[in-house]
Amino acid sequence: MIQFMLVDDESIIVDSLHRLLEGQEDLPLKVWKAYSADEALDLINIIEKTEGQGIDILMSDVMMPGMNGLDLSALIKSRFPELKTLFLSGYSDYTYLQTALHQEAFDYLLKPVDDETVIEAVRKLCLIIEEERRLKEQEKQNGMRLKQAQRMLNDELLRELLEKPLTPQQLADKEESYVQASLSVDQCFILLNGKVDQWPLTYTEIEKMRQREMIMELMVSMLQPQCSIVPYNGSRHLVWLLQVKRMDHDSETCDLPQLHWYLSEELERVQFTIQERMGLSCSFVISGHEVDWLQIGDVNRKMGELLDRAIGLKSEIMQVEQAGEAMSRYQDIQLQPQEIKKQLLALTGLLEAGEFLAFMNELRSFFETIRKSVFLTYERQSEIFITLAGLYLSYMNSRQMTTEVGMKLDLTYLTNFNKHTDWQSFGDYCVRLAEILFLIVGDDAKEQKQEIAEKVDNYIIQNLSRNLTLQQLADHVHLSKFYLSRLYHSQRGYPIYQKIKEQKLNRAKELLLQDDIKIKDVAAELGFENVPYFTTFFRNSLGMSPKEYKQSYQS
Structure with missing residues (x-):
């Protein structure tokens, strides 16, 4: 059971939300209510004694007589570090939002809030808590801590293997390390690269990181019975190294071509499972069936470039040798370079003219067009990023606004393309930045x-x-x-x-x-x-x- 605490000095809100949540029979909640921070703290002591656990979710008003909701959340979190907090307030002041973010609040709901929004936020939190509990139990049963520690030791080794050219001497020097990482130095590989096609708008960076880890573990659990598989969480993509599983020193269960065929068939089941369990669409690229140790860095780079170009895929499975065929299927909906330049020029003119509403509408339209284009070269993507980043930076610098804007939004996302997980993430960032500029400009708008x-x-x-x-x-x-x-x-x-x-x-x-x-x-x-x-x-x-x-x- 998930312990849920409602705190607000307005009794009508507390009572109404209490009735609402108590009526959600599909949610595993035990709902408690309090009309002040002090009453909530007293009640938590009672809950801890009678229920044998603390509070899992706190939904609190921000501004209350006496102790406010932010301080209450911090105090409870010091006792129960895994506390999830939903703030409910009629105030949208940036200071409150910033403090809530520093406390890792799950969400900041502005009054008046409708029932559907509350239930959706609470349901998502319940799913997160249940998943965290499941993972903890799995961690105890399977020795997850040991496996995670081993992965940390392997990450640097795998990063060098996948991202840098490997010489025969380096292979010989690190043979023992590769064996410890469950890699057989006398076998070739099958390489598998994957990515989430499009992250939901509501996902935080922490949620994305957790989901990537879950996808990696799910892939290992589903394929491990048939092969040796080593996962690697790359900076942009997920990577799995697959080799034939040996039964003993003299025999093996199957050869690489058989494993390659099995992988091609099984990936559809993996995609379906990810969609069912996590609600995410993933695309994958499979290498040829014999990738040599000395080729692995170059092959991984080419596969990564293909995924980088594939900005509009939906649950695709591609063979790297058939990349040209895959791209030709979407040729009719590709974005032409002259069209991109035309739209970027229009955006530049609108921003410089101070036509913010028109600029934001054009910006949303531009990114919608980008998302519909399935394949876009990484060079073209970089050109778009650099153009938009330069447009914003030039506008801010010419008006001496950069420092002020930087206090409201992390501008490193404007200088590092790799910090954005996908084009939706970059588009949302550009819209948010435009909104902040709109606010600061003031009288002109x-x-x-x-x-x-x-x-x-x-x-x-x-x-x-x-x-x-x-x-x-x-x-x-x-x-x-x-x-x-x-x-x-x-x-x-x-x-x-x-x-x-x-x-x-x-x-x-x-x-x-x-x-x-x-x-x-x-x-x-x-x-x-x-x-x-x-x-x-x-x-x-x-x-x-x-x-x-x-x-x-x-x-």
Whole structure:
């Protein structure tokens, strides 16, 4: 059972979330609630004694009387280092976000937050915790710590083998080390390279690293019965070295061509298992069936280049000898160099002109086009990266903004292409950077900011019957929710959730004064799931119930 603690000084939020999560029978949760940090700490002591474990997940408001949510999380994490934290707040201040990130918070949810978003975040955390527990148990049973320690010793050896030319003398000198790494120096290899085609937008770097490790271990567990397999987690791709498994010194289970055929057939099952268990699409490149020790670095480089070019693959399995055939299948949807240059030139003009909304729309369109192109040479990819990086750096330097921007976003991602795991990652980074520039420029974009705020206001007024979320509003104006929250607050002087609350309250008062409408109909029209929830909202806002308000005007 996963122990879940809810903490917020607003009782209506705590009670509502408690009911919501208690009703999710598919989630392995035991939900506790507290209305202050002090009450939560007292309750944790009781839980530890009665349940024999600490808190696994903390969902806490940030700003509370007394101890705030950030300090509460840090204090609980000092006792239970594996604590996962979800912050819930009406504040989107960068300082709070930065502190939450330093504490490795799983997410920072801005009020008002809809039920679906909460359940999705909690469900993902439950899956992470269950997976961590499973891995721990597996680690105990199979001696994972010993295997991980051995891999650390092997990594440098494998890196040199795969990434540098190997001479006969070096092979002889390190023969004993290769044997210790479970490699047979008198056999050739089959080389397998793989990558995740596209990471989900919600994945953090830590999650990506964990998933890569899981893919590597899954491949080993599924193929090991038929061959000797050594994994290597490369800087850009996953690599596996396969050799024939020997039964004794004189016999072997199969030869390399048989193993090559088996691998080609089995990879589809591996892909299906990864998709089923992890929800990820992976593509693989298989070498020829006899890679010599002295050829392995060159073959690995060519296979890596093929995967680097393949930016739009979906669960592909390619033989390195048939790469030309694979690329020809997608020839009709390849992006032409002149088209790339045309779009990059348009982006340069829009940024220099300060047309930020048009720039961001064009930027998203550009990366969408890039992602549809299945194969793109690494040289062309580098050209795009260098052009966009130069565009941003030139813009920031000419306006002496680089230091200020660097305080809000890690600019090393703008100078090192290899830090981005895929083109989606780089595209998201470029959009985020554009949003930060938009914020800093300020007065030059004042009219555009005002236009966005007015669009949000109109959308709220036209959709009062819906349970509006910040993400829905952000999607409407094609911005990220964090950027929209800051922009709107800077324009209006109050957060978006306050505008939603104000409009719902004003509309509720208008409807309640109509003789022929019932309170339950008012609640339904304004998107409240039930009358008690609407009544609590109304009373907290005006100090009287809807019924009392209606009667006060009738008398």
